[in-house]
Amino acid sequence: MKSLINNLSPEVIEQILETAFSWFVVVDKDAKIIYINEEYCKFLEVNREEVIGKHVTEVIENSEMHLVMQHGVAHIAAPHYIKGNYMLPNRIPIYVDGEIVGAFGSVMFRDVNDWKKLNSHVQKTLEKIERNMNTSMNQQERFPNLIGSSNAIRKIKETISIIAPTKLPVLIEGEIGSGKELCARSIHRLSDRFEKPFVTIDCSSIPKELLEIELFGKWDGNTLKKGRVSLADGGTIYIQEISELPLTIQAKLLKMIQDGTIQPVETDEEVPINTRVIVSSNSPLTELVKTKQFREDLFYRIQSITLQVPPLRERIEDLPELIQTFINKFCVEAGRRNIKVHRKVYWTLQNYDWPGNVRELQDIIEAIVHLADGDVITEDILPFHLRRKSSNFSRSNGTLEEILNHVEGQVIKEYLLVEKDKNKIAQQLGISRSTLYEKIKKHNL
Incomplete structure (x- = not known):
């Protein structure tokens, strides 16, 4: 730093001090002025040559430069009353070899109103930036719990972004463990009810x-025991497995959605309510409507916005991201360093059907994080049913050529899921990069 300063001529340093700050003053350890720029002198209506060497309090009204040196603490944007106005100066102690040898002060705003105007402008600018950021916010930030970048998940995130600000009821359908509640929570989080x-x-x-x-x-x-709907007043009620709701209660739920009122048990009194309704089902409600197990009028009231959450086996390309997210989470909880996943483990997990979906994957990753001895997760610590499933790799029917073609496609697909660098993949498979691209095109990967 000293060498950089030494490269500056006295004329350059003087020009900086005269123009870089509106008003600028430097004092020595006795609080006597050793430099003050011309702009400050004009405001104070003093002659620069005459004030050099004087105590700062004799020149600047209500100055606290001497206190800065006494206490060794900087004053940043501290209001200073001078000549009938409040200003906002900075006062900074100067240290050399650990000792205070002086201080300098610079006036940021000559009038507090200037600061207020700038602050208002900055605040408006920040609000505009925040609005733009919210509009183009990374989906991972907007949907921290909806992990994945497959087309299916991207479509769900886009739909949630559109429907979240509305008050409309939402039906979420999907298999057990596929992430229906995460979708419901994301809708609530992105709505104007997120604080409720x-x-x-x-x-x-x-x-x-x-x-x-x-x-x-x-x-x-004379006392009303509140139900879940009332507890969610102003916010969101998420009704899981709505298909289990008796028909009589379905009728009351329909009335609530249509009229905005509920009727507690043991009374004919109707209570106004402002609660958004999100419901979910593990099985399609259309089949239950056909068999009269679910009210048709309620179904049509809630199905206008329907999210179909795909099972994990239909978005297997999200698996590596899900695995790494869960590993990071459970390593932190277990207080251990992050561990890696052996490629064979990825292959095994990718060839499993995942009947329990993301919830099953999460439970398995949590278990193997605790079971892993070293820094790499290997096949031997996977649950037995996963290891057994992975051995059934190729199709049992078809010609040999068809089976080999299928295996080739599966191998390349699995490499692509765990490695982005195609040069490395080609090298590991013992083929040229151009051959790899031909096979990728051949198998539509």
Whole structure:
């Protein structure tokens, strides 16, 4: 730093001090002025030559430069009343070899109103930037729990971004463990209700005779015991496994969605409610409507916005990202360094059907993170049913040529899922890069 300063001529340094700050003053360890720029002198209506060597308090009204040196603490944007105005100066102690040898001050804003104007401008600019950032925010930031970049997941994220600001009910369908609740929470998080409660109720885990009370509450004497819907007032109620809801309660839910009122048990009184409804089902409701197990009118009221969450086996390209996310999470929880996944483990996991979907994957990764001895997850610590499944690699029917062609496609696909560098893939497979590209095109990968 000293060598850089030494490269500057006195004329350059003087020009910087005269023009870089509107008003600028330097004092020595006795708080006597050793430099003050011409602009400051004009404001103070003093002659520069006459004030050099004077104590700063004799020249600048209400100056606290001497206090900065006494305490060794900088004053940043500290209001300073001078000549009838409040200004915002910075006062900085100067250290050499650990000792204070002086201080310098610079006036950032000659008038607090200037600061207010700038602050208002900065605030508006920041708000504009924030709005733009929110519009173009990385999907991972907007959907921290919806992991994946497959076409199916991208489509779900886009749909959620569109429907979240509305008040419309939403139906989410998908297999067990596929991530329906994560979608519901994302809708709530991106809506204007995000500061209000997000309340869940699983209809499959509550006795049917208690569901009505759990949902809508009950009058007990002069006291209303609130149900889940009332607890979510202003926010969102997420009803899991709505297919388990008895038909009579379905009718009350329909009335709530249409009229914005609920009727607690043991009363005829209707209570106004402002709760957004999101429901989910593990199986298509259309089949239940056909068999009269689900009200047709309720179905048509909730199905106008339907999210179909794909099972993990239909978006297997998301598997590496999901695996790494869960490994990072559980390594932190277990207090251990991040561990890597052997390529054979990836292949095994990619060839599994995942009947339990993302939830099953998460549980398996949590287990193997705790079971892994070293820094690499190997096949021997995978659950037995996964290892057994991976051995059934090729098709059992078809000609030899068809089977070999299928295996070739599977191998290349699995390499592509775990390695982006095609040069490395070609090298590992013992083929040229051009041959690899031909095979990628051949198998539509």
